[in-house]
Amino acid sequence: MPEETTTIDYVMEAASGPHFSGLRLDGLLSSPPSASSSSPASAASNRADPNATKQPFVIGVSGGTASGKTTVCDMIIQQLHDHRVVLVNQDSFYRGLTPEESERVHEYNFDHPDAFDTEQLLECVQKLKCGQSVQVPIYDFKIHRRSSDTFRQVNASDVIILEGILVFHDQRVRNLMNMKIFVDTDADVRLARRIRRDTVERGRDINSVLEMYAKFVKPAFDDFVHPSKKYADVIIPRGGDNHVAIDLIVQHIQTKLGQHDLCKIYPNMYVIQSTFQIRGMHTLIRDREISKHDFVFYSDRLIRLVVEHGLGHLPFTEKQVVTPTASVYTGVDFCKKLCGVSIVRR
Numbered sequence: 001m002p003e004e005t006t007t008i009d010y011v012m013e014a015a016s017g018p019h020f021s022g023l024r025l026d027g028l029l030s031s032p033p034s035a036s037s038s039s040p041a042s043a044a045s046n047r048a049d050p051n052a053t054k055q056p057f058v059i060g061v062s063g064g065t066a067s068g069k070t071t072v073c074d075m076i077i078q079q080l081h082d083h084r085v086v087l088v089n090q091d092s093f094y095r096g097l098t099p100e101e102s103e104r105v106h107e108y109n110f111d112h113p114d115a116f117d118t119e120q121l122l123e124c125v126q127k128l129k130c131g132q133s134v135q136v137p138i139y140d141f142k143i144h145r146r147s148s149d150t151f152r153q154v155n156a157s158d159v160i161i162l163e164g165i166l167v168f169h170d171q172r173v174r175n176l177m178n179m180k181i182f183v184d185t186d187a188d189v190r191l192a193r194r195i196r197r198d199t200v201e202r203g204r205d206i207n208s209v210l211e212m213y214a215k216f217v218k219p220a221f222d223d224f225v226h227p228s229k230k231y232a233d234v235i236i237p238r239g240g241d242n243h244v245a246i247d248l249i250v251q252h253i254q255t256k257l258g259q260h261d262l263c264k265i266y267p268n269m270y271v272i273q274s275t276f277q278i279r280g281m282h283t284l285i286r287d288r289e290i291s292k293h294d295f296v297f298y299s300d301r302l303i304r305l306v307v308e309h310g311l312g313h314l315p316f317t318e319k320q321v322v323t324p325t326a327s328v329y330t331g332v333d334f335c336k337k338l339c340g341v342s343i344v345r346r
């Protein structure tokens, strides 16, 4: 067999092995919804079960307007960069106004549950949960309408984050969630942020923002959003400023995703910490359009990283050397009689 093919086989094998960004979690992501997810029984069910079907971990993030939901989601996504994570905004499922409603937009309540097409949202999350791709509508806050011909394609993932003011309102949507987070930020802070955001990004004037807030946003918060806080598993005070809460949440998600379980099953396994550079190279070598030259180049770089990390785990002994300036440096030397074995699978 030509050497090149051997390299390719080896890399593909390595990429689907125990590397974070190529991690295959089949059978590890089948935890039931949060009602029981913290029980010992569900902890047991999170261990590798080869017969279990892989299901994404669904996180609901709710809270009042401008509480920092999107910011918290972005922070979680950044920390979960070793996994495939998608964000679905409830805002995308605003029904959009008819021409008649548009004429009297100041009378329209965007904060009432009926403003959303919850059936469509439900169908979308159900499909994603089953591993199917979906087309999510694109909503324009300036014209209060969906784009008629463009959609955002959202692919199957390890983690689905569903974010919005009323994502805990409908029991059927709540039931799809493995974890529910409520972002709890003071009303005055939220109003200040909302004024700034709506005037800068959503083309509104201050008076209309204040009027809308008093007429619809605040009453709907009191009637629907705040009461749904009781369904949350975790409440984050101060939103994105609360780094401790976000770190704890990410740790919990990672545990549920099974990384730690893998290390429990193979106690001597070392998982290389992924970086965007490593993930980028994994993306390149998986791209069917990549040239042969680039495939070999990036594969070799990835293999070299594995070898270098491996070398760091080999036994060593202390060794002293004398530097050109005649000082003594105490370092290490690899133990003698080491033998490296490269295993190439076909």
Ligand SMILES: Nc1ncnc2c1ncn2[C@@H]1O[C@H](COP(=O)(O)OP(=O)(O)O)[C@@H](O)[C@H]1O
Binding pocket: 063, 064, 065, 066, 067, 068, 069, 070, 071, 072, 193, 194, 197, 238, 239, 240, 241
């Ligand atoms: N911790 C924070 N400190 C300062 N500004 C923030 C903070 N969190 C969010 N913002 C700002 O407030 C506005 C609303 O935040 P966002 O995360 O979009 O809230 P939500 O998704 O709940 O509406 C945005 O303009 C954002 O930049």
Ligand SMILES: O=c1ccn([C@@H]2O[C@H](COP(=O)(O)O)[C@@H](O)[C@H]2O)c(=O)[nH]1
Binding pocket: 064, 065, 066, 069, 091, 094, 110, 111, 140, 141, 142, 143, 144, 145, 164, 165, 217
């Ligand atoms: O056309 C629209 C639709 C909705 N809104 C307001 O948006 C917020 C929800 O978005 P957040 O990002 O969670 O703040 C909701 O309070 C609606 O009042 C809008 O202004 N225009």
